[in-house]
Amino acid sequence: MEPFAPPGMDSACRSTAVEADRLEWRAGDGGDLPAAIDGFLAEHGRGPDHGRPGSACGVGVLLSHRASAVMTGAAAGAEPPSAVPDVVLVAFEHAEPSTGEPLEADPPAAEARGDYTVGEWTPTWTPGAHAEAVRETCRRIAAGDVYVLNVVGHWTAPWEGDPAALVRDVASVPGAAWGGALRSRGGGAPEWFVASASPECFVEVDGSTVRTYPIKGTAPATEAGRVELTSSVKERAEHAMVVDLLRNDLAQVSVPGSVTVEELFSLRRWRDLWQAESTVSARLRPGLGFSDLLRGACPPGSVTGTPKSTALEIIAALEPVGRGPAMGAFGFAASAGRVRLGLSIRTLAGDASRLHLWAGGGVTWRSDPDAEVAEAGAKAEGVMAALRH
Numbered sequence: 001m002e003p004f005a006p007p008g009m010d011s012a013c014r015s016t017a018v019e020a021d022r023l024e025w026r027a028g029d030g031g032d033l034p035a036a037i038d039g040f041l042a043e044h045g046r047g048p049d050h051g052r053p054g055s056a057c058g059v060g061v062l063l064s065h066r067a068s069a070v071m072t073g074a075a076a077g078a079e080p081p082s083a084v085p086d087v088v089l090v091a092f093e094h095a096e097p098s099t100g101e102p103l104e105a106d107p108p109a110a111e112a113r114g115d116y117t118v119g120e121w122t123p124t125w126t127p128g129a130h131a132e133a134v135r136e137t138c139r140r141i142a143a144g145d146v147y148v149l150n151v152v153g154h155w156t157a158p159w160e161g162d163p164a165a166l167v168r169d170v171a172s173v174p175g176a177a178w179g180g181a182l183r184s185r186g187g188g189a190p191e192w193f194v195a196s197a198s199p200e201c202f203v204e205v206d207g208s209t210v211r212t213y214p215i216k217g218t219a220p221a222t223e224a225g226r227v228e229l230t231s232s233v234k235e236r237a238e239h240a241m242v243v244d245l246l247r248n249d250l251a252q253v254s255v256p257g258s259v260t261v262e263e264l265f266s267l268r269r270w271r272d273l274w275q276a277e278s279t280v281s282a283r284l285r286p287g288l289g290f291s292d293l294l295r296g297a298c299p300p301g302s303v304t305g306t307p308k309s310t311a312l313e314i315i316a317a318l319e320p321v322g323r324g325p326a327m328g329a330f331g332f333a334a335s336a337g338r339v340r341l342g343l344s345i346r347t348l349a350g351d352a353s354r355l356h357l358w359a360g361g362g363v364t365w366r367s368d369p370d371a372e373v374a375e376a377g378a379k380a381e382g383v384m385a386a387l388r389h
Helices: 033-044 065-072 127-142 163-171 223-231 233-251 290-297 308-318 369-386
Strands: 017-025 056-063 087-094 116-118 148-161 178-183 193-198 201-206 209-212 215-220 260-270 273-283 329-335 338-343 347-350 354-363
Touching: 017 033, 033 056, 033 065, 033 087, 033 290, 065 290, 116 163, 127 148, 127 308, 127 354, 127 369, 148 163, 148 233, 148 308, 148 369, 163 178, 163 193, 163 347, 163 369, 178 329, 178 338, 193 329, 193 338, 193 369, 201 290, 201 329, 209 233, 215 223, 215 233, 215 369, 223 260, 223 273, 233 260, 233 273, 233 290, 273 369, 354 369
Parallel strands: none
Antiparallel strands: 017 087, 056 087, 056 329, 116 148, 148 354, 178 193, 193 347, 201 209, 201 338, 209 273, 215 273, 260 273, 329 338, 347 354
16 A cells, blocks of 8 residues: 555545645746645645545645755755755545545565665765754854754665555654645656655644644753753753744744743653654634745744844755755645645655765754764664664
């Protein structure tokens, strides 16, 4: 059965949902992207007949870092290394009985699953070059240009085999609450695919309430790591700055005075790491469209920096490889009033022969360059390890 279900789709829909239509957009295509996004969701959003054969289920959403930068007029960064479009919207509907291929069913028996192999991972940056990028970021912080900035590394590896088995292993990493996948149009071997093991919810909309759950702060998932994370001045300062940035982002699309921090610095586990998470909520202004929400919140604050526009300029100048589908939004929209988007961290892109993986971390003036490089590597290793079998 097809494992390419986006994060955020109702589990009850995954056994009957099939692709009905899609929109793909790449930077340089032109046109009115916000209008196209709103129009597509209006056409394919869930209606009162949801669940009946032929009824609309909603839209899978993949928005790259570059697309969200373009939408907001910010620096877009280097060219991404994969063929994944910058925007992918996939409309799903419920299949007629005995037709179509469901997205997901009970996992097949191990002997019935396909297999794959992944070769050696090669970083685009050497550890020394990555550390120098962190030092340059610290210099920009000392100069007052930014307060916190996310620096992202990139790894690539050859692979061959069954993409369905590979994306299942990525999406099922322990703690991947926003695990999921999408692929290029059509049957057979995909031209491209995206698989995410993300633990982070970027945006959740329920009626007029919007929430975001920024994650910042990482340590080994041991008792010593817990103490280290909760007592770290650097990690708490980084987390507080990102929470404040997300409060500001939500304020752009919300009723004045409605932004609230519901929970601050709670520890969650992802594979072998502790991570600190907060919850920020607000009431959306009436009359906003889905694209208004995206332009207000994107690019995601926890993987950019503050001030965001300056952070994006520095990121574009520092990082030698575009972020592709990583560090963007990946999830599902049943309608403009029911949205569940994960943040596409711990996310890889693949084609017929190569995989691409991104991971990074927030840099503050207290950051140690070697520790930042090690943190990015630990996050990437969590995905890499899931592909060894």
